[in-house]
Amino acid sequence: MRVLIPGGAGYIGSVLTGHLLNLGHQVTVLDNLYFQQKSLFGYASNPNFDFVYGDTRDRATLEPLMAKNDVIIHLAAVVGMPACKKDPEYSQSLNYGSAKLVADLASKDQRIIYPCTNSGYGTQSGDLHCDENTPLAPISLYGTSKAEGEKAILDSGKGMAFRLATVFGASPRMRIDLLVNDFTHKAYSQGAIVIYEGHFMRNFVGIQDVARAMIFAMDNFESMRGEVYNLGLDSANMSKIDLCNKVKEHVPHFYFTEATVGSDPDKRNYIVSNEKLRQAGFEASQTIDDGIRELLKVYKMFGRNEYGNV
Numbered sequence: 001m002r003v004l005i006p007g008g009a010g011y012i013g014s015v016l017t018g019h020l021l022n023l024g025h026q027v028t029v030l031d032n033l034y035f036q037q038k039s040l041f042g043y044a045s046n047p048n049f050d051f052v053y054g055d056t057r058d059r060a061t062l063e064p065l066m067a068k069n070d071v072i073i074h075l076a077a078v079v080g081m082p083a084c085k086k087d088p089e090y091s092q093s094l095n096y097g098s099a100k101l102v103a104d105l106a107s108k109d110q111r112i113i114y115p116c117t118n119s120g121y122g123t124q125s126g127d128l129h130c131d132e133n134t135p136l137a138p139i140s141l142y143g144t145s146k147a148e149g150e151k152a153i154l155d156s157g158k159g160m161a162f163r164l165a166t167v168f169g170a171s172p173r174m175r176i177d178l179l180v181n182d183f184t185h186k187a188y189s190q191g192a193i194v195i196y197e198g199h200f201m202r203n204f205v206g207i208q209d210v211a212r213a214m215i216f217a218m219d220n221f222e223s224m225r226g227e228v229y230n231l232g233l234d235s236a237n238m239s240k241i242d243l244c245n246k247v248k249e250h251v252p253h254f255y256f257t258e259a260t261v262g263s264d265p266d267k268r269n270y271i272v273s274n275e276k277l278r279q280a281g282f283e284a285s286q287t288i289d290d291g292i293r294e295l296l297k298v299y300k301m302f303g304r305n306e307y308g309n310v
């Protein structure tokens with residue numbers, strides 16, 4: 001298939017592109033390289049890969065590219081609450097506006113796959129156990145703009161959405177702000193961390209599983225069209241303290257303690273059911289242990305800090 005990935009040079013897209021090319025699909029990434037990333041260089045020699053440098057919010061850029069593709073995996077976003085806070089206008093126009101544009105421009109025959117976030121579960125109802133019927137009522141701009149994007153895609157009848165757990169694992173466009181990646185990085189680089197809201201429950205999913213799930217959705221699109229699916233690993237419904245203990249199994253000298261040094265603006269504290277996606281035929285399989293092992297290899301490869309003196 002011909003696949004267009006707006007935002008495909010990011011953390012998830014840089015891994016997903018490799019999976020798609022390995023399966024023989026034609027992949028075009030549209031990205032404005034917001035982080036000056038070089039994460040797709042390794043794919044340049046593949047004749048099935050193409051890259052367009054541009055802004056996916058720009059109709060004149062997006063429209064001709066959409067016309068040439070069967071599937072649109074819309075990854076472009078300003079991701080996470082701190083990043084959105086820095087530029088709220090840009091974040092809203094990208095997270096919601098560009099999703100709406102994709103939904104408007106797509107034909108009925110095209111397939112849109114959209115990754116939303118599961119932050120927003122339980123904020124109103126206080127439910128600890130959440131599934132796709134639990135109201136998604138996010139608080140931060142990141143959560144609200146992504147949820148509006150999801151609605152635009154689903155309302156169009158041309159797409160399906162995943163509500164992703166917090167992703168972990170290695171990517172050529174690495175992110176160390178994500179919880180498993182962050183705790184493992186602190187354990188490796190500092191040997192210690194101070195956490196807050198340690199009993200808050202979160203759900204996680206490996207980045208290879210995210211790529212596989214998106215391809216599963218491409219291949220089974222007609223039965224998934226118009227639907228939303230949680231995408232997480234059941235065994236990785238765990239508290240921050242559980243996660244620290246897990247990291248400590250791999251980095252024995254890791255010390256962690258809890259203090260009231262922060263609070264989550266999206267009040268993420270939930271146990272997420274991934275049953276609906278399992279019933280559809282997909283189940284995540286990368287464990288947290290797999291992820292921590294993978295991450296520790298990556299952190300060794302970070303090598304010397306550009307500004308450090310050791």
Ligand SMILES: NC(=O)c1ccc[n+]([C@@H]2O[C@H](COP(=O)([O-])OP(=O)(O)OC[C@H]3O[C@@H](n4cnc5c(N)ncnc54)[C@H](O)[C@@H]3O)[C@@H](O)[C@H]2O)c1
Nearest residue numbers: 007009010011012031032033034055056075076077164167
């Ligand atoms: N990583 C997670 O834990 C997670 C969880 C839930 C949902 N998601 C969603 O998955 C998607 C990808 O997330 P990620 O972790 O890869 O983030 P990322 O920040 O690494 O990727 C975003 C990409 O969008 C690109 N971009 C920014 N502005 C653009 C513009 N105007 N035009 C074109 N490209 C632009 C960036 O250069 C980057 O390559 C996002 O939609 C995010 O909301 C991620």
